[in-house]
Amino acid sequence: MFTSTLRAIKFAFQKFGRNFWLSIITVxxxxxxxxxxxxxxxxxxxxxxxITFAEDRIEVSVYFYPNSTIEQVSDAAVYxxxxxQVRDVAVITSDEALERFKLRHxxxxxxxxxxxxxxxxxxxxxxxxxAHSADDFPFILDALDNPKFRDDIRxxxxxxxxxxxDRIRSTTDRIQLFGIALSGIFLLIAILIVFNTxxxxxxxxxxxxxxxxxxxxxNAFVRAPFLxxxxxxxxxxxxxxxxxxxxxxxxxxxxxxxxxxGETGGVLxxxxxxxxxxxxxxxxxxxxxxxxxxxxxxxxxxxx
Amino acid sequence: MIHFKNVxxxxxxxxxxxxNINLHIRPGEFVSIVGxxxxxxxxxxxxxxxEERPTSGEIAVGGWDITNIREHDVPLLRRQIGVVFQDFKxxxxxxxxxxxxxxxxxxxxxxxxxxxxxxxxxxxxxxSDKGDRYPRQLSGGEAxxxxxxxxxxxxxxxxxxxxxTGNLDTIHTRExxxxxxxxxxxxxxxxxxxxxxxxxxxxxxxxxxxxxxxxTSDVEEGRYRL
Ligand SMILES: Nc1ncnc2c1ncn2[C@@H]1O[C@H](COP(=O)(O)OP(=O)(O)OP(=O)(O)O)[C@@H](O)[C@H]1O
Ligand SMILES: [Mg+2]
Numbered sequence: 207m208f209t210s211t212l213r214a215i216k217f218a219f220q221k222f223g224r225n226f227w228l229s230i231i232t233v234x235x236x237x238x239x240x241x242x243x244x245x246x247x248x249x250x251x252x253x254x255x256x257i258t259f260a261e262d263r264i265e266v267s268v269y270f271y272p273n274s275t276i277e278q279v280s281d282a283a284v285y286x287x288x289x290x291q292v293r294d295v296a297v298i299t300s301d302e303a304l305e306r307f308k309l310r311h312x313x314x315x316x317x318x319x320x321x322x323x324x325x326x327x328x329x330x331x332x333x334x335x336x337a338h339s340a341d342d343f344p345f346i347l348d349a350l351d352n353p354k355f356r357d358d359i360r361x362x363x364x365x366x367x368x369x370x371x372d373r374i375r376s377t378t379d380r381i382q383l384f385g386i387a388l389s390g391i392f393l394l395i396a397i398l399i400v401f402n403t404x405x406x407x408x409x410x411x412x413x414x415x416x417x418x419x420x421x422x423x424x425n426a427f428v429r430a431p432f433l434x435x436x437x438x439x440x441x442x443x444x445x446x447x448x449x450x451x452x453x454x455x456x457x458x459x460x461x462x463x464x465x466x467x468g469e470t471g472g473v474l475x476x477x478x479x480x481x482x483x484x485x486x487x488x489x490x491x492x493x494x495x496x497x498x499x500x501x502x503x504x505x506x507x508x509x510x
Numbered sequence: 511m512i513h514f515k516n517v518x519x520x521x522x523x524x525x526x527x528x529x530n531i532n533l534h535i536r537p538g539e540f541v542s543i544v545g546x547x548x549x550x551x552x553x554x555x556x557x558x559x560x561e562e563r564p565t566s567g568e569i570a571v572g573g574w575d576i577t578n579i580r581e582h583d584v585p586l587l588r589r590q591i592g593v594v595f596q597d598f599k600x601x602x603x604x605x606x607x608x609x610x611x612x613x614x615x616x617x618x619x620x621x622x623x624x625x626x627x628x629x630x631x632x633x634x635x636x637x638s639d640k641g642d643r644y645p646r647q648l649s650g651g652e653a654x655x656x657x658x659x660x661x662x663x664x665x666x667x668x669x670x671x672x673x674x675t676g677n678l679d680t681i682h683t684r685e686x687x688x689x690x691x692x693x694x695x696x697x698x699x700x701x702x703x704x705x706x707x708x709x710x711x712x713x714x715x716x717x718x719x720x721x722x723x724x725x726t727s728d729v730e731e732g733r734y735r736l
Pocket of ligand 1: 521522525526527528545546547548549550551552553554
């Protein structure tokens with residue numbers, strides 16, 4: 207059994223070598239397919255990152271009237287903090303608000319002058335509310351309509367990252383759809399090429415196969431090299447793909463920091479952490495698909 | 511050793527291969543099968559190693575009923591029957607030794623055993639010195655002897671040779687027939703399908719004549735008569 211397995215592997219390598227160019231074409235097609243799939247994975251990662259990045263920055267500023275007391279403001283802060291949708295509430299007191307305003311307009315004499323005309327501090331306190339997800343904002347805004355606070359609140363300002371997120375989503379959704387269609391087409395071509403490679407392989411080896419059967423090789427032994435070749439193809443294809451994907455991701459990832467305020471896209475980390483899953487599953491699925499194509503080809507052309 | 515009982519073979523749609531053959535070949539016999547082209551000689555031979563299945567009737571080889579042999583068991587049968595064909599069927603990219611070893615390799619025989627057996631069978635066919643040649647570097651007779659050597663690796667009890675000398679000149683034909691006789695003397699049952707009148711007449715062994723798929727004569731120490 208062990209001897210036969212080794213021999214079947216040897217025969218598979220011989221087959222691969224004898225149809226070298228055909229094997230190369232087959233593996234290349236598998237690599238193309240896997241590359242599109244990996245591009246999709248990268249895209250998925252970057253999108254997720256971009257969306258969380260944008261979502262992190264969505265906030266509602268709740269401006270209180272200057273005459274509202276610090277208790278009323280902190281009541282509202284505590285109330286918001288208690289909502290499960292709220293991630294973080296920051297309180298900017300009226301004094302801080304005034305300081306910020308002065309700082310921002312430090313170079314503008316006119317504004318500073320008009321500010322000093324006003325009695326006391328014209329600024330009220332502000333709450334800066336962050337949510338867990340963009341979808342939670344309508345709820346939070348509604349919650350602030352609570353009669354307990356409503357009359358103290360001058361204005362609610364919804365800094366709108368929402369449209370950005372929508373744009374990210376719709377763009378990536380479209381790219382993703384295109385990517386899925388492309389990998390689908392590549393996969394189909396890959397299957398046909400594997401099928402054809404096996405067909406030609408059977409044709410090239412038909413004499414050898416005939417002799418094998420005449421001298422008493424079992425059917426399993428006749429078929430095994432073709433199936434082992436499948437494993438060889440996917441192993442090669444996945445390895446080559448990994449060798450292309452890793453350096454590409456490594457060079458690409460830091461470039462994302464331009465968009466993400468100095469943070470990387472996290473794609474490299476994702477790949478380094480999960481490479482055995484990502485490529486392991488690709489290998490297994492690719493092998494299974496190849497084997498199915500091979501078995502269909504053998505059933506059709508290998509009369510055993 | 512080989513039993514045919516009312517065996518008929520019809521190829522689709524309704525081409526008659528052989529019809530109603532009754533035949534008994536005893537262990538150690540040397541049987542020649544003769545007949546004109548298309549009379550069913552190869553069909554008969556192929557049924558002995560389950561290359562063709564009978565349409566009706568029963569076939570037993572070595573006490574084993576192979577009439578409806580399962581696909582799974584065919585390799586086991588093939589390892590007990592040596593087969594030699596007219597078209598040599600050697601692999602051109604393998605050397606003589608490798609061609610012979612191939613039959614053992616695909617049957618899962620260990621490398622150690624292969625190293626033992628290959629020189630033995632090459633010695634039997636008198637090709638010990640040509641193990642490293644490629645088929646294209648051999649004469650027709652030598653190539654056919656390699657095929658015979660390959661058919662012997664499993665020490666078969668039966669050797670079926672379908673026109674093994676069809677492509678050979680007189681001298682090489684003699685070589686092959688002498689080889690088959692030698693193998694037969696070692697105890698192997700030999701079934702020889704041939705067109706060659708001199709061969710059959712010189713053998714002075716049992717001759718079965720086929721015509722239109724039927725046995726028309728079966729004579730111990732027969733002669734070639736059509
Ligand atoms: N695979 C097949 N399909 C259909 N008909 C076949 C097949 N093999 C053989 N035949 C037919 O069966 C008949 C017997 O053929 P077979 O090959 O047994 O003859 P043969 O005696 O060996 O002839 P030859 O001396 O020319 O080799 C012929 O009519 C042939 O055409
Ligand atoms: Mg014939």
